[in-house]
Amino acid sequence: MNVVRVALSVDVACFALAADGLRLLLVRRRAEPFAGAWALPGGVVAPDERLDGAARRVLAERTGLRNAYLEQLYTFDDPARDPRGRTVAVAYVALLPAPPPDPHSGRDVSEVTWAPATTPPPLAFDHERIARYARRRLAQKLEYTPLAFRVLPARFTMGDLRQVHETVLGRPLDASNFARQMLARWDLAPVPGERDRRSRRPARLYRHIGEERIPGPPEPDATGAESPPP
Amino acid sequence: MNVVRVALSVDVACFALAADGLRLLLVRRRAEPFAGAWALPGGVVAPDERLDGAARRVLAERTGLRNAYLEQLYTFDDPARDPRGRTVAVAYVALLPAPPPDPHSGRDVSEVTWAPATTPPPLAFDHERIARYARRRLAQKLEYTPLAFRVLPARFTMGDLRQVHETVLGRPLDASNFARQMLARWDLAPVPGERDRRSRRPARLYRHIGEERIPGPPEPDATGAESPPP
DNA sequence: GCGATTAATAGTGAAGATGACTATAATACT
DNA sequence: AGTATTATAGTCATCTTCACTATTAATCGC
Numbered sequence: 001m002n003v004v005r006v007a008l009s010v011d012v013a014c015f016a017l018a019a020d021g022l023r024l025l026l027v028r029r030r031a032e033p034f035a036g037a038w039a040l041p042g043g044v045v046a047p048d049e050r051l052d053g054a055a056r057r058v059l060a061e062r063t064g065l066r067n068a069y070l071e072q073l074y075t076f077d078d079p080a081r082d083p084r085g086r087t088v089a090v091a092y093v094a095l096l097p098a099p100p101p102d103p104h105s106g107r108d109v110s111e112v113t114w115a116p117a118t119t120p121p122p123l124a125f126d127h128e129r130i131a132r133y134a135r136r137r138l139a140q141k142l143e144y145t146p147l148a149f150r151v152l153p154a155r156f157t158m159g160d161l162r163q164v165h166e167t168v169l170g171r172p173l174d175a176s177n178f179a180r181q182m183l184a185r186w187d188l189a190p191v192p193g194e195r196d197r198r199s200r201r202p203a204r205l206y207r208h209i210g211e212e213r214i215p216g217p218p219e220p221d222a223t224g225a226e227s228p229p230p
Numbered sequence: 231m232n233v234v235r236v237a238l239s240v241d242v243a244c245f246a247l248a249a250d251g252l253r254l255l256l257v258r259r260r261a262e263p264f265a266g267a268w269a270l271p272g273g274v275v276a277p278d279e280r281l282d283g284a285a286r287r288v289l290a291e292r293t294g295l296r297n298a299y300l301e302q303l304y305t306f307d308d309p310a311r312d313p314r315g316r317t318v319a320v321a322y323v324a325l326l327p328a329p330p331p332d333p334h335s336g337r338d339v340s341e342v343t344w345a346p347a348t349t350p351p352p353l354a355f356d357h358e359r360i361a362r363y364a365r366r367r368l369a370q371k372l373e374y375t376p377l378a379f380r381v382l383p384a385r386f387t388m389g390d391l392r393q394v395h396e397t398v399l400g401r402p403l404d405a406s407n408f409a410r411q412m413l414a415r416w417d418l419a420p421v422p423g424e425r426d427r428r429s430r431r432p433a434r435l436y437r438h439i440g441e442e443r444i445p446g447p448p449e450p451d452a453t454g455a456e457s458p459p460p
Numbered sequence: 461g462c463g464a465t466t467a468a469t470a471g472t473g474a475a476g477a478t479g480a481c482t483a484t485a486a487t488a489c490t
Numbered sequence: 491a492g493t494a495t496t497a498t499a500g501t502c503a504t505c506t507t508c509a510c511t512a513t514t515a516a517t518c519g520c
Contacts (some may be wrong), residue, residue, distance in 0.1 A: 005235030006277065008318060046235065047316065051469075073308045075305045075320050085276070088238065090305050149468045177468070177508060184506090192390045201515040305506045389497080406498070407479060414477085431486040 010054045011042035011127065013073070013094070013134030014063070015117055016100035017151065017167045022117035023100055024131060025062060027109035033083045034124030038115070040131065042089065043108075049077045055092040062112055063104050069095045069150040071141075081126045089125075093134040095168075099149040118170060146186065149208040157196045157203035157216055158182065212217050237317045240284045241272035243303070243364030244293070245347055246330035247381065247397045253330055253372070254361060255292060256353070260340045260361035263313045265353030268345070270361065272319070273338075274437065285322040291331050292342055297326045299380040301371075303364055311356045319355075323364040325398075327381040341347065348400060372398050376416065379438040386427045387433035 014025040024197035026038045041062050045054045050095045052070060060066050073091040103112035114202065115121060117135055122128070141147050148164045166173055184186065187209040244255040256268045271292050271349035275284045282300060290296050303321040309316065345351060347365055352358070371377050378394045388409045396403055412418060417439040425432035 006238050007276065008236050027372070031274065045236065045245070048309070051318070072305060075281065075302060079278070079280070088281070174508075174510090175467080176471085176510090179469070181507085195517085199468070200469045200517050203468060300517090310480055391471085404479070404481090405496085406481090406500085409498075427487090429497070431497045433497060 001058040001123050007085070008045045008060060009042055009087055009089045010045060010051060010092060010095055011040045011125075012058050012070075012092045013040055014059060014068070014096065015120075015132050015138060015168075016096040016114060017098040018100055018114065018166060019098070020137070021211050022167050023114035024117040024120055024135075025103060026113055026120065026123070027062065028111035028113075029124060030110045031106055036126040038113075038121050040091075040127045041112075045090075051090050052092070054199070055090075056078070059094055061106055063096065064104065065096060065101060069147060071137075073130070073137060076126055076130065076151050078126060083166070087208060089130075091130045091134065091139055093137060095147065095151055097153075097174075108213065139168055146208060146210055149186075149210065152208075154207045155191050155194070155207050157199075157205060159196075159199065159203055160208075179203050237275065237315070237320045238275045239272055239317055240275060240281060240288060240322060241270045241319050242285050242288050242300075242322045242324055242416060243270055243356075243361050244289060244298070244326065245262045245365070245368060245398075246326040247328040247394060248330055248344065252347035252365070252397050252400065254350055254365075255333060256343050256345045256350065257292065257335070257339035257345075258341035259354060260338055267354040268351050269354040270321075270341075270357045271339075271342075277318075279339070280322050282322070284326070285320075289324055293326065293331050293334060295326060295331060299377060303360070303367060306356060306360065308356060319360075319366065320361045323368055325368060325381055327375065327383075369398055374437060376440055379416075379440065382438075385421050385424070385437050385451040387429075388432055388436060389426075389429065391436075422435060 006220055012025075016023045017024065025041060025130075027041045029035050029037055029039050030152075036120060041052065041058050043058050045051060049057075053074065055072075056066065057101060059068055059070070071093050073093045075088060075090045077086075077088045079086050081089070105112045117131075120128070123131065141146065142165060148161055152160055158175070161182060162173055162175060162178050165178070174212050188206040189209055191205040191207055194205050196205055232241040242255075246253045246255065255271060257271045258313075259265050259267055259269050271288050273284065273288050275281060281286075282302065285300055285302075286296065286298075289298055289300070301323050303323045305318060305320045307316075307318045311319070330344050333344065335342045341373050345363075350358070350361060353361065372395060378391055381394060382390055387407070391412060392403055392405060392408050395408070419439055421435040421437055424435050426435055
């Protein structure tokens with residue numbers, strides 16, 4: 001079979017919820033092209049490796065985390081995106097819970113950092129476009145999917161939940177209206193008795209009643225629509 | 231550079247608006263694997279070919295149309311999806327205006343047909359999953375994006391627009407409420423004077439005032455969210 | 461202890477959107 | 491002329507949203 005084969009890589013736009021806003025994981029490239037420039041963490045896909053497996057591997061290499069929220073974003077194939085030649089990149093978005101773990105540098109990267117997601121430095125390849133699109137998608141999915149509960153502990157307050165939304169959306173939300181909407185949209189059970197004592201007035205604790213995760217191939221969730229990348 | 235290379239193909243879930251409902255373009259495979267089975271039209275990507283270019287080529291080969299609405303859907307990479315070995319498939323959704331053109335068969339396919347989109351026959355590979363996901367995405371994007379105007383002539387009636395929605399959604403819509411919502415959501419200008427005479431009472435003609443298409447790399451539209459595939 | 465302060469939660473009301481219907485209009489068909 | 495058919499307008503109760511105000515239950519600084 002003389003099938004054409006192309007170089008395939010994954011790039012991960014990994015966001016974390018820091019106290020002062022949303023952060024984006026970046027690595028400083030050691031090798032050409034774009035040596036010395038900031039870039040999204042990424043890597044080539046091994047022949048027997050799944051795409052999401054490669055994305056998880058890249059993420060684990062840099063953050064040590066293995067169970068982050070991860071979702072395929074878009075496949076970029078502009079022939080000019082890599083000066084070495086045509087490389088097709090499958091981009092993923094990831095979201096980590098707070099606090100962001102210390103990032104680990106490695107063989108191909110001289111430095112790793114959490115950059116402010118809204119004002120990242122110039123990035124290598126087409127990674128600015130990928131990062132912009134990833135952030136948009138994250139904000140959108142937050143409204144339609146139980147994404148927020150993936151980065152919260154099992155028991156959380158409305159304040160915790162609100163802070164996830166505020167950080168990802170980058171703007172403050174009305175606490176009262178927010179709670180009403182969350183209680184209407186999701187199945188949230190108050191944890192009886194227990195209260196959270198971090199604030200002045202103790203806050204109720206809730207847990208999210210989600211459907212059990214279906215094993216096997218990914219099934220779409222009930223909500224969500226897509227759009228072309230930036 | 232000893233980069234691993236993988237076989238890359240595109241598959242297109244192409245829908246058309248027939249009088250009796252939404253239809254899905256299928257080809258009957260001539261070659262193994264799955265010889266004799268129905269499948270989505272698809273093909274391998276040439277080394278210097280863009281992914282969306284390959285999708286358009288596949289579409290043009292079967293339908294003769296070159297300017298259909300086309301959008302990248304998801305990249306499927308289950309190692310078991312092709313018994314010959316690992317093939318990564320970038321799936322696209324397409325929507326054609328009514329009436330669906332006569333499909334052309336070709337070298338690799340013995341037969342081409344428009345199957346009912348809601349009840350397609352069993353399909354080769356993971357194409358049922360792709361088709362299911364594609365139909366869902368189409369229905370979602372219809373609400374958020376000006377997709378419908380891409381498959382309508384420049385001047386159309388509310389009835390035409392409603393029929394596009396009804397066909398894709400697969401259910402009837404209230405004509406009065408529908409018109410109110412469309413006029414609120416989109417920028418629709420009535421064409422002065424002219425009327426459509428296909429129905430009893432002549433209907434107003436509208437045109438959609440869309441922003442000019444931005445040349446260059448695709449920018450995301452303002453709306454839309456994504457979700458993992460079925 | 462005690463009042464000031466802070467965050468959580470409840471409630472309120474205007475404005476807007478939705479969905480089911482009713483009503484009227486303009487034509488073609490017979 | 492009368493009727494069937496589709497287009498378009500209007501009504502109304504219900505629901506949501508959003509910007510506020512109000513109340514509550516703690517902690518903090520004295």
